[in-house]
Amino acid sequence: MNESLAIRARELTRTFGAFTAVDHITFDVRAGEVFGFLGANGAGKTTAIRMLTGLLAPSGGEAVVAGHDIRTESEAVKRDIGYMSQRFSLYDDLTVRENIQLYGGIYDLPPAEIRARMRRMLDRLGLQRSESALVRSLPLGWKQKLAFSVALLHEPRIVFLDEPTGGVDPITRRQFWELIYEAAHAGTTVFVTTHYMDEAEYCDRISIMVAGRIGALGTPHELKAQFGAASLDDVFVRLARPERAAGAAGAPGEPLAPRGATP
Amino acid sequence: MNALRGLLRKEGYHILRDRRTLMVLILMPIVQVVLFGYSIRTDVTDVRLAIVDPAPDPVTLALRGRLAATNLFRTVAVLPRASELEPLFKRDAAQVAVVFEPRLGERLARGLPARVQVISDATEPNTGVARQSYVAAVIEAWDRERRAAEGGRGGGIQIVPDSRMRFNPTRESSNLFVPGLMAMVLTIIASMMTALSLTREKETGTMEGLLVSPLRPWQIVIGKVAPYLAIGFIGVIAVLAEARLIFHVPVRGSLALLLGEGLLYILVSLALGIVISARTSSQRVAMMAALVGTMLPTVLLSGFIFPIESMPWPLRWLANIVPAKWFVAIARGIMLEGTGIAYLWPETLVLMVMALVLLAVSARSFNVRLE
Numbered sequence: 001m002n003e004s005l006a007i008r009a010r011e012l013t014r015t016f017g018a019f020t021a022v023d024h025i026t027f028d029v030r031a032g033e034v035f036g037f038l039g040a041n042g043a044g045k046t047t048a049i050r051m052l053t054g055l056l057a058p059s060g061g062e063a064v065v066a067g068h069d070i071r072t073e074s075e076a077v078k079r080d081i082g083y084m085s086q087r088f089s090l091y092d093d094l095t096v097r098e099n100i101q102l103y104g105g106i107y108d109l110p111p112a113e114i115r116a117r118m119r120r121m122l123d124r125l126g127l128q129r130s131e132s133a134l135v136r137s138l139p140l141g142w143k144q145k146l147a148f149s150v151a152l153l154h155e156p157r158i159v160f161l162d163e164p165t166g167g168v169d170p171i172t173r174r175q176f177w178e179l180i181y182e183a184a185h186a187g188t189t190v191f192v193t194t195h196y197m198d199e200a201e202y203c204d205r206i207s208i209m210v211a212g213r214i215g216a217l218g219t220p221h222e223l224k225a226q227f228g229a230a231s232l233d234d235v236f237v238r239l240a241r242p243e244r245a246a247g248a249a250g251a252p253g254e255p256l257a258p259r260g261a262t263p
Numbered sequence: 264m265n266a267l268r269g270l271l272r273k274e275g276y277h278i279l280r281d282r283r284t285l286m287v288l289i290l291m292p293i294v295q296v297v298l299f300g301y302s303i304r305t306d307v308t309d310v311r312l313a314i315v316d317p318a319p320d321p322v323t324l325a326l327r328g329r330l331a332a333t334n335l336f337r338t339v340a341v342l343p344r345a346s347e348l349e350p351l352f353k354r355d356a357a358q359v360a361v362v363f364e365p366r367l368g369e370r371l372a373r374g375l376p377a378r379v380q381v382i383s384d385a386t387e388p389n390t391g392v393a394r395q396s397y398v399a400a401v402i403e404a405w406d407r408e409r410r411a412a413e414g415g416r417g418g419g420i421q422i423v424p425d426s427r428m429r430f431n432p433t434r435e436s437s438n439l440f441v442p443g444l445m446a447m448v449l450t451i452i453a454s455m456m457t458a459l460s461l462t463r464e465k466e467t468g469t470m471e472g473l474l475v476s477p478l479r480p481w482q483i484v485i486g487k488v489a490p491y492l493a494i495g496f497i498g499v500i501a502v503l504a505e506a507r508l509i510f511h512v513p514v515r516g517s518l519a520l521l522l523g524e525g526l527l528y529i530l531v532s533l534a535l536g537i538v539i540s541a542r543t544s545s546q547r548v549a550m551m552a553a554l555v556g557t558m559l560p561t562v563l564l565s566g567f568i569f570p571i572e573s574m575p576w577p578l579r580w581l582a583n584i585v586p587a588k589w590f591v592a593i594a595r596g597i598m599l600e601g602t603g604i605a606y607l608w609p610e611t612l613v614l615m616v617m618a619l620v621l622l623a624v625s626a627r628s629f630n631v632r633l634e
Contacts, residue, residue, distance in 0.1 A: 053475045078477045089472030093280045094273060105269030106476045160475075 006189035011061035021047040023212035039209030040240040082151035086163035092136040107154035141172035161192040215239040270486025312336040313357035322368035442594030443567025446587040455553040457536030462549040515601030528590040534621035541628035561587040
């Protein structure tokens with residue numbers, strides 16, 4: 001087993017009846033990198049994440065997450081990963097402290113350790129005075145930063161972020177990404193899905209899923225070069241909606257679709 | 264264990280901080296006992312009495328006088344034939360009728376059984392029973408005095424009030440409301456609240472957070488449902504205590520057995536709630552499913568309000584799969600008849616099987632992770 005790999009997926013597949021949501025995807029995520037997992041809605045991102053986090057059993061293929069086989073060692077996988085979904089996993093009617101204590105308890109941290117980590121976390125976030133505030137009363141941006149920090153409370157090797165910055169302003173998103181970089185510098189692998197292409201630019205490497213397959217994989221720079229596109233936006237549109245992109249953003253040297261053919 | 268304690272504490276916060284729901288959960292049983300208790304009143308006052316006296320003699324006249332003297336009854340008619348009673352009952356002119364056997368006094372004097380039939384209109388079953396027993400008590404009191412006065416002469420003769428219920432022949436399931444009310448309260452708390460609190464976690468996305476954690480599914484389930492088990496148990500005790508204090512409803516059998524059976528029923532209801540929550544993804548749908556799937560059957564098919572025996576066979580058959588039916592039968596047996604486990608084991612066994620099957624199904628549906 002290669003220790004420098006955080007995630008190693010081979011021919012990972014998931015079908016729902018006749019529908020193949022994830023179709024034999026193969027990729028590696030290196031330890032300590034920020035890996036962007038992109039794709040249009042319905043491309044299979046969420047299904048893939050659910051398999052990698054042990055929420056869903058794969059129909060075929062294999063994957064090793066944090067050194068554990070997701071098929072046979074899903075409990076060990078769960079101990080070594082953190083998770084934050086687009087709807088963030090905090091309880092609105094619990095206070096900041098109660099939320100932290102709950103998750104600390106769930107991951108079996110001793111109470112003294114939970115208190116110490118909570119201090120450090122709240123200092124870092126500047127939330128010391130909101131310790132006893134109900135999460136409901138916090139602004140959305142703060143909730144998301146808090147949810148991210150709580151997902152890191154048990155110091156997982158990999159943290160999965162499923163559209164973590166939905167619905168917040170660009171400044172808050174930038175602050176959120178500073179937290180992501182901080183975690184990555186501290187050695188945590190970050191696996192993040194997003195619909196914001198400026199965020200995709202922040203990633204070390206990205207993959208773009210199209211109809212259950214991985215359509216492209218590489219650094220943002222490599223992908224732009226490979227597709228001859230000016231921005232990741234163009235790369236994404238060209239992969240996800242090839243018929244529309246052909247008319248709109250055709251690179252030089254590529255045959256343009258005849259005007260009449262585009263609806 | 265640390266994790267489970269944390270989960271339980273968290274669920275406690277949810278419950279305590281949702282003040283409105285908490286008030287509903289606590290006040291509902293208390294208010295319902297009063298509502299049901301007074302809407303199914305069994306007090307007997309100013310009862311319209313019809314008397315059928317085919318051949319008046321000193322004994323029947325004395326009995327008629329005694330009944331009139333109690334002030335509880337107002338004699339509305341004295342008829343020669345029992346067949347003339349029917350229209351009176353139908354018009355609601357009479358609520359209870361006393362039918363004397365012909366030659367009552369003569370039979371008494373000769374030491375033969377002398378029968379007095381007491382018929383009551385049992386469209387309101389509890390009141391019907393109460394009126395009937397009042398009439399019987401008055402007649403029996405007169406008879407005791409007569410025998411005492413005669414000093415043993417003609418001893419062994421007694422009036423046999425041969426009671427028959429009209430218009431509601433299934434007096435057997437007359438509704439003493441407390442057992443049914445307990446079933447209803449437990450259904451609301453255990454099934455509906457469990458289903459709601461589990462689907463709420465799905466709706467808000469926090470369930471995913473729990474599922475990707477190292478928590479075992481059974482820990483999540485226990486963490487979610489144990490608090491409602493506790494509240495349900497408190498509800499049962501509140502209903503029993505209140506019914507006892509205000510309406511003097513007895514618990515003739517073993518209180519421990521009753522509480523144990525209550526716990527078993529809570530388990531069945533909790534498992535139903537989990538099954539519902541596994542099949543639904545929003546609180547609104549879960550609420551509807553819980554109402555239609557558990558509340559309505561509990562109210563309509565448990566024998567709580569409507570006697571099962573007088574239902575058409577498809578409904579009677581359907582009632583068998585309603586857990587509340589079995590619990591109401593058990594609770595009635597223990598509370599009203601003082602029956603013990605020796606006679607109630609079949610019903611208990613049914614509930615146990617239901618609990619096992621539903622718990623297995625709910626555990627399985629919980630293992631089938633988020634789609």
